[in-house]
Amino acid sequence: MAEPKRIVILGSTGSIGVQTLDVVRSHGERLNVVGLAAGSNAELVAQQAREFGVETVALADEQAAAGLADGPWRMLAGADGVCDLVDVAEPDLVVGAISGSAGLRSLMRALQAGVDCALANKEPLVVAGGIVTEAARKSGAQLLPVDSELSAIFQCMRGEQSAEVEKIMLTASGGPFSKLSMAELQEVTAEQALAHPTWRMGRKVTIDSATLANKGFEVFETMWLFGVQARQIEVVVHHQSIVHSLVEFQDSSVIAQLGLPDMRVPIQLALLYPDRAQNDLPRLSLAQAGSLTFAEPDTERFPCLRLALETARAGETYPAVLNGADEVAVYEFLAGRIGFMQIPALIEQALGEHESMHGASMADVVEADRWAREFVAARVAEA
């Protein structure tokens, strides 16, 4: 038996972080959690650190960090502390699960150091896909997707040649509102949107799933992780969330990955890659599922998907604007200050007003992101 893999979880108190620790509980002999980072939830991170005997803990919130200073761990504080954790803990694998573009810096630190990363948050690849994948390429670090759709594609590609891929089909549950009319969509509240039926996940991702913005973000992830063009990516609505995505090859053959919706499956694969370790998670019964349905997405009622596809084709600093505008718009929607259909409307305005920097350096990206956030916040404040 090899030494347990040393892992650091960035975002351990969020939905993905908590499920990652679930997986570690089932495979404790092969995984050793050596570092945890979170935002401000000191109580939960301390409990996690105690259970797993973690050596180093980081909290982005400095005040919260101060409260944990005398635990049986080395304590790091602030956004810099979260980044330093990656160096200090000397991990074999970093799980990047910090929601929003805040996860970008710590992820970059890990990749530049040549540490493999299991990537759960989409934003780094949306706003800075070229920079992130180039950093991984340079250092030889491997990027392992944790998202169920991206993990599905990754699994479909095992043993295959990238050059033989013709098309990637991303499946979309369609979100909880797939059957609502445009008029009904305008009346949707944050409460309704947060009652998502299929996947257990955070508030921001839940809203993004309802608008299909999340599916749009996966288009960027797919482009960058698998080296395909935006025009090679198709989104297909599949309500049952059993087929997690598909890859079509140039011989017309299609490979798909299926399973009951459970994030622990892709998390486990990313943690223990390349092994598929035995587990006792529920098994798929196709006869019990009965019927799997597929349909084209309606980009009129769900414009976020159209905007993402257009942005993926445009490139430059537009993706950073898409992401920044979406984050603020979703925040405003959750706060009850704008309606559901204003999310895509505000993103579209931001994309329309944005003057591209015709590049995508880290400075360009940061500036475009800042501009988009201010733009949307200002529009909401004006209304």
Add this chain to the structure above:
Amino acid sequence: MAEPKRIVILGSTGSIGVQTLDVVRSHGERLNVVGLAAGSNAELVAQQAREFGVETVALADEQAAAGLADGPWRMLAGADGVCDLVDVAEPDLVVGAISGSAGLRSLMRALQAGVDCALANKEPLVVAGGIVTEAARKSGAQLLPVDSELSAIFQCMRGEQSAEVEKIMLTASGGPFSKLSMAELQEVTAEQALAHPTWRMGRKVTIDSATLANKGFEVFETMWLFGVQARQIEVVVHHQSIVHSLVEFQDSSVIAQLGLPDMRVPIQLALLYPDRAQNDLPRLSLAQAGSLTFAEPDTERFPCLRLALETARAGETYPAVLNGADEVAVYEFLAGRIGFMQIPALIEQALGEHESMHGASMADVVEADRWAREFVAARVAEA
């Protein structure tokens, strides 16, 4: 560009043989047909040999062979001639598409010589799976499945570990009579059975598809090609014939292969393996397919499937009896001498009366096969 692959097609005038040549037409720069073998269709094999400039031709029917003696090719005759073709033509790959257990000898000759084989006929693996796979293992020859379901599993296994397979799900179209009652099944005629809706294939295979015996044979192929136990194999009815089969791994993840039903896809992969060469075959549109359905098979109305699963568990000479009894029963059904439901009834009687030889040497297999054929023929003659 490498030298074209030298291929020999055993059974070139049958459905698989003809489609194999279709594939060669599309990839002529990579494939060179150096030998063709058929039964008695001298006219078609001569036409094929002329079109592809084939060096050596073999016909099992010696009289038919005599008629082709003065063509621009070396001519071989008789069952021995078909076997000799494999040596004489010096192929890189043999396509084994001779229907029935007659294909076994020529296949064994190729495998023993270390020549890779694309296997389209099921009987060799049903009656003598242990012998065939052992011959391949010893010589290092690769066995490449051509059957759409078996090719699907083969594709799902690319880049995966056999030891991590938990279960293999073979899909079954259910055949043309999946909705008929027991009483209606008893009245089915050969003509009705030959009007199979989905796959283009020979008469014997078409009847075996209607009784689900064919799916039962695939259970044996699956066991031997992928080294799994009969209990790890599940058959699931899938009328659309789009999901060609699935593999479940021990982490609960399922990989599937999909596509429009077209034998040229698995044939092409077997011929050009490991490459997935570009082609212009029709592409699958999931949105257009709309719905994929799955159900458990009804082994009461289709007892051939149950008999095959039981036989797969029993092993020894029972598989040879299953296959031999089925071949004669199907022949009698096609000749209009027995009813559709007598096919499984006769197979079940043969299996019940058979005294296993507790081994499965080639001599045992040949003897059990002979016994089963005589048994069924005698029962039909008596009635």
